[in-house]
């Protein structure tokens with residue numbers, strides 16, 4: 001059933017990924033899950049988490065994989081979607097793949113238009129003051145249309161090649177769609193009693209020019225606006241983790257980190273679980289949605305996001321990962337991603353809005369965040 005396969009380099013498992021499988025990989029460590037013994041869905045992530053140990057015990061399967069949607073509020077219609085796979089391959093190793101060429105789109109459409117996104121940022125800044133919110137995360141989408149079905153396998157492999165330090169993922173969604181992405185952000189990892197979270201919040205675009213690139217990083221490190229955007233995420237996570245943890249280690253200052261497309265502020269948080277029966281999925285259900293992808297306070301921010309964004313996020317800005325029979329697991333924040341449906345593909349990118357946010361800067365930040373997917377498509381410079 002489970003084949004621990006330490007000799008297989010992680011990106012070999014990415015090479016074996018076929019649409020319909022679940023993949024969760026960095027260059028060092030990969031999980032490829034194939035086939036379906038059982039599908040478990042629930043719009044309440046806490047109930048979903050509570051159901052999984054029993055399902056794993058009754059099937060004898062080692063783990064479950066899947067996605068939580070962005071909206072896990074009481075009125076949501078989008079379910080958390082977990083699969084107990086037939087076969088699980090895990091591996092450790094080094095990158096082996098090379099980039100592959102993908103077909104060019106026949107149509108590209110921004111939803112909303114860039115001008116409308118900037119107007120929404122302005123409206124969000126106004127609403128924060130009116131409604132006493134500290135932060136709301138606004139996203140926009142890019143719809144790509146192709147002449148033939150999108151080769152999800154090749155998109156995923158290119159994401160894995162281009163983002164070896166991050167989590168490249170692919171998961172089936174209800175309705176035959178596929179979520180693919182490469183995220184730097186780990187909502188949490190549970191290993192025995194140890195819980196680890198690495199929230200990212202505060203962003204600046206990378207630049208091909210080394211001097212501009214360094215200047216962008218320095219500007220991020222010293223930006224009061226980004227420190228605030230980051231602090232609300234850390235405050236939220238500490239408060240959300242504290243009831244579960246005997247100890248919590250939280251560095252006083254965020255660190256500056258990069259993806260190939262973006263500079264970020266990140267704070268690694270480590271805790272020791274008080275109750276070892278709390279699983280990785282229980283914790284994901286309790287922590288999601290953090291202010292990194294929703295805002296704060298959560299309810300008010302979610303309402304504002306739903307008012308201002310002209311689409312449902314579905315699984316964008318949800319969580320993607322796995323939980324095993326011992327309760328260990330990893331759940332990453334499902335950003336830098338796209339939903340593939342046959343010949344079309346919807347890319348998403350968002351950014352935190354606080355009182356000091358400027359529409360053009362926020363638009364540019366989302367443009368830079370699209371680069372993770374666009375680079376994997378070979379479209380970095382043409383869209």
Ligand SMILES: C=C(O[C@@H]1C=C(C(=O)O)C=C[C@H]1O)C(=O)O
Pocket residue numbers: 137139185200201202203229264292293317333335336348349350351352353369
């Ligand atoms: C919402 C996204 O990213 C999130 C928002 C960030 C920000 O506002 O600075 C940073 C990292 C992510 O938590 C996205 O990539 O779509």
